[in-house]
Amino acid sequence: MSDAVAAGTGRRIGTVGALRRYPVKSMLGEDLSAADVTERGVDGDRRFALLDPRTGKVASAKNPRLWRRLLTLSAATTEDGVRITGPDGAELDPDALVEFVGRPVTLTAEPPPGASLDRADPEEVLHAGPAADVAVHAVGLPAGTFFDHSPLHLLTTATLDRIGELSPRGTVEVQRYRPNVVIRTEGGSGFVENGWIGRDLTVGPRLRLRITVPTPRCAVPTLAHGVLPRDPEALRVPARHNRVEPLAGMGPHPCAGVHARVLVPGRIARGDAVLLH
Template identity: 60%
Template sequence: MTEARAAVAALHRYPVKSMLGEQLTAADVTARGITGDRALALHDTATGRIASAKHPRRWQRLLTLTATTDDTGVRITGPGLDTHSTDPAVSKALSELLGRDVTLTATPPAQARLDRADPDAVLRHGLTDDTPLTVSELGTGAPPGTFFDFAPLHLITTGTLDTITALHPHQPAAARRYRPNIVIDARTGGFPEDEWPGRDLRIGADLVLRVIAATPRCVIPTLAHGDLPRDTGALRVLADHHRIVPLPGLGPQPCAGVYAQVVQPGRIRPGDTVRPA
């Protein structure tokens, strides 16, 4: 990685877990990730679990909603909905839209869990009521009290997106299918992030990240994201061409991008250089 070939291409924040988010012109990054990222989530009162599009039969409609921040909180918009996190009726409006009793919350319940669809089962059989699910705890490598699945930041490179597109040319890879926080312009071919776990990266003048693992991909990239249609190839190309071991104890998984933790906070912008720390 060189300064001339690696720079921040885009920054993304997702104020409500599993909803569409917003692109940023600058971001403050702390130990809890980009300020305001996954600040809120939906708590399913029937199951006690956090709503996640990783359980698509129940929650894929979340990806029709967009969450953006303003001076007073988070605005949520989508087909048939325009509400705000400060509205006393926000949870009722979301419950009516989603057909389940949910509460918009900023505080994860104790030992918060979410359901995940098995990605290989989805590729074999599609989305059915019988698609196997696993239950995972939130925040395995994330700061306590957050809604991150594993870590506070997710990075992906333009090189990886270009490679996915080359392997699946009928539907060019869109970064938002993979829900990164930071898209890095690193067009080196292949999957550049494979060599990053265990390394520290400096972004801009101050931010230092520690890359901790490759990102195993689930069903989410295959789902419709707003105006992006469903595309099983977004996962299949990784299952067929890029299975690696992201963590000890796991077998080879379809991966794209990496998870990172924050070593030193900082403010970053598109165009900032990305280099070894």
């Protein structure tokens, strides 16, 4: 397929402002200048996860009481796999990792059959705090992956700016929402991604995406991320101003950003044009 066919006709809506991957689920990730994107998402994204041998479930900060400290760890891709470092920058071996999280865990690149994680009700976490023992429910992951729903998560600067405007803090950090691609929008304001559902994007010369659903937000944006402190408003603002129904029957959820699946793989880089079809 030629680049011209892949791009087709479309309206330019912005450029790639940032690229991110997260080598270990629920840990801090890496900034990239360019990346290959396939049907499995950004190369190396969510390649690893921690498994809890007591429950057989994937460790996720969506259950903050048990796993919120994962968001203070950093994961970086290496030739041999992944390097995990603590808040002080020291590398953690498997024993040190277990000691840090306070529970037995196993680092794996092999999603178990029927993999799932526990997701706390974000409204309850807002009310009771991240250390509270609130209700959780199991969420199944797509077969053979550590993704929650889709291989790619997109967020616009228009949405980030709007959340910042509505927040008492006057700002919100992009790291809290853990996108793969930040689109620097040209024109438009507010939660512009809501209007993209079911439409296609071309990113760079070749990558073609289908926008599938709004991204429902869990408690994760409210938690401390590395040196960033807690920020409940990162969830409260979407809860007040952008409650939409991600899927029929789910009911309204606080949303920010969108999920996408890959129609045509391609390599993208910061500054690449983004077209909406």
